[in-house]
């Protein structure tokens with residue numbers, strides 16, 4: 449098994465891509481720390497992993513709070529003794545408005561949850577990983593970490609920032625055994641898209657030449673592979689997974 453004896457932490461693991469990723473790490477033998485701001489959803493993921501014979505623990509964390517991120521990693525090491533892989537995935541969709549109408553409050557909020565969080569998590573994950581000789585970090589960006597999307601300034605700015613942070617950490621820590629990469633999903637059919645009406649969803653499908661939205665499980669496959677030793681020369685990079693969205 450790819451992750452036998454290894455420990456993985458996933459933020460935002462109560463739903464969608466994070467939940468699928470936590471479950472896939474477990475299927476590959478990892479002990480998994482399931483983290484989310486939602487106790488109910490996080491605990492459900494733990495129950496689902498345990499029901500399939502896996503080993504998982506829930507640790508609550510609001511990723512916009514640096515102290516909570518420190519606590520998440522401290523507790524992870526307390527519970528399982530080490531940290532090998534981290535998927536910094538938690539995120540929100542944010543306000544839909546053009547720049548001049550976008551509220552300052554919501555801009556600051558999405559930067560905190562979708563971007564500052566990735567810095568906070570890496571800040572504490574990296575020293576924990578260095579203690580056992582290295583590890584792998586996967587940051588959840590988006591296709592919108594590479595291109596713009598009308599009425600999504602906060603989200604687009606945050607995801608571009610995630611790609612930049614990933615490159616920096618990749619440069620700084622690869623020689624010490626920590627690989628850092630970002631994944632850029634196209635639009636994925638998860639609860640994040642719940643407030644879109646069916647017409648809007650149809651319009652989104654058209655932006656993906658493959659002819660459909662992605663599935664959380666498809667993103668999890670890339671995250672888990674990039675976290676594994678099979679990706680040993682891959683670091684400091686961004687990987688779109690988007691049904692040809694960016695190619696169009």
Ligand code: NAD
Pocket residue numbers: 459460461462463464465466483484485486489509510511512537538539540561588589590591632633634635636637638639640641
């Ligand atoms: P989702 O809404 O299904 O799941 C997100 C999870 O994050 C939820 O369980 C939620 O409780 C949690 N969360 C929200 N705010 C949090 C906070 N402050 N602290 C901790 N947890 C918090 O969404 P998803 O589609 O699975 O998205 C996961 C990640 O993938 C996000 O970073 C998102 O931007 C990114 N992404 C999603 C899509 C898409 O189309 N769904 C596309 C590209 C990138």
